Amino acid sequence: MNIPFTKMHGLGNSYIYIDGFKVNLLEQDLPEIARQASNVHTGIGSDGLIMVLPSEVADVRMRIFNRDGSEAMNCGNGLRCVAKFAYESRYVQQKTFYIEAKSGVVQATVHLDDDQLVESVTVDMGEPILARSTIPMETESGGLFDEVIHEPFRVDGDDYHVTAVSMGNPHAIFFQEQIKDAPLYTLGPKVTNDDRFPEGVNVEFVEVVKHDEINFRVWERGSGITQACGTGACAAVVASSLNGYLERDQEVTVHLDGGDLWITWLGSGSVSMRGPAVTIAQGNLWV
Numbered sequence: 001m002n003i004p005f006t007k008m009h010g011l012g013n014s015y016i017y018i019d020g021f022k023v024n025l026l027e028q029d030l031p032e033i034a035r036q037a038s039n040v041h042t043g044i045g046s047d048g049l050i051m052v053l054p055s056e057v058a059d060v061r062m063r064i065f066n067r068d069g070s071e072a073m074n075c076g077n078g079l080r081c082v083a084k085f086a087y088e089s090r091y092v093q094q095k096t097f098y099i100e101a102k103s104g105v106v107q108a109t110v111h112l113d114d115d116q117l118v119e120s121v122t123v124d125m126g127e128p129i130l131a132r133s134t135i136p137m138e139t140e141s142g143g144l145f146d147e148v149i150h151e152p153f154r155v156d157g158d159d160y161h162v163t164a165v166s167m168g169n170p171h172a173i174f175f176q177e178q179i180k181d182a183p184l185y186t187l188g189p190k191v192t193n194d195d196r197f198p199e200g201v202n203v204e205f206v207e208v209v210k211h212d213e214i215n216f217r218v219w220e221r222g223s224g225i226t227q228a229c230g231t232g233a234c235a236a237v238v239a240s241s242l243n244g245y246l247e248r249d250q251e252v253t254v255h256l257d258g259g260d261l262w263i264t265w266l267g268s269g270s271v272s273m274r275g276p277a278v279t280i281a282q283g284n285l286w287v
């Protein structure tokens with residue numbers, strides 16, 4: 001089967017985008033296609049695959065599959081690239097429109113360069129989900145509706161403290177004195193599959209630089225270490241505020257391995273994310 005694709009990235013978090021307005025893959029094994037496409041040796045190479053589809057409740061729909069083929073509830077870098085893809089494909093005419101993710105509908109606004117191409121996108125990511133049972137996270141202590149803020153979290157005999165936030169997808173945030181010392185390779189794979197997170201979890205390490213600036217690294221559920229994670233960056237800003245490191249309504253610069261995002265946890269409750277979206281290549285994928 002020959003599938004036209006577009007490879008795009010947000011701060012190096014790349015996905016293979018398939019135009020579901022033109023290609024009908026609904027009968028196909030999307031997790032397997034995602035695994036094949038993501039493989040850097042036998043496929044194209046990416047952090048996963050994203051379908052851009054018609055929606056019955058919004059202007060366009062996003063389905064995201066991680067490198068391992070698992071389908072995720074949300075994807076911040078993916079939403080910005082879907083917005084760019086949909087606007088430049090003329091599936092939407094206005095600069096502000098709505099995207100349906102598995103976790104819900106978000107509002108996106110595209111920002112154009114001199115050539116009328118989308119160079120960056122602002123997404124209203126909606127409100128973070130903080131109650132333990134909806135992250136979801138299961139631990140001996142704490143009530144179902146409690147928030148998980150700086151909670152003791154033992155892994156293989158070592159003691160840590162975790163803050164858990166969902167942006168529609170689950171995130172476990174660990175604060176570090178210095179991000180360069182983050183135990184990404186050791187703690188990442190252990191925590192992402194920890195039984196206390198029954199649906200798995202994206203694992204983030206955060207260093208607070210100052211009241212409006214943090215450093216960030218991520219081990220993603222289903223994809224491993226990536227250059228950036230938009231939902232993770234949003235969760236990290238929320239977690240930093242919950243722990244008293246940052247103020248609400250303050251635009252925070254988040255330094256990720258692949259570059260910077262600008263995130264604000266608005267007083268209204270919503271989290272606003274602004275950042276780039278880039279088209280890398282187009283081609284045909286043989287599966």
Ligand SMILES: N[C@H](CCC[C@H](N)C(=O)O)C(=O)O
Pocket residue numbers: 013066071072073074075076077078169170202220221222223226228229230231232
């Ligand atoms: N890279 C994505 C997150 C993918 C989330 C996925 N790893 C999961 O929740 O399983 C982002 O920019 O938000």
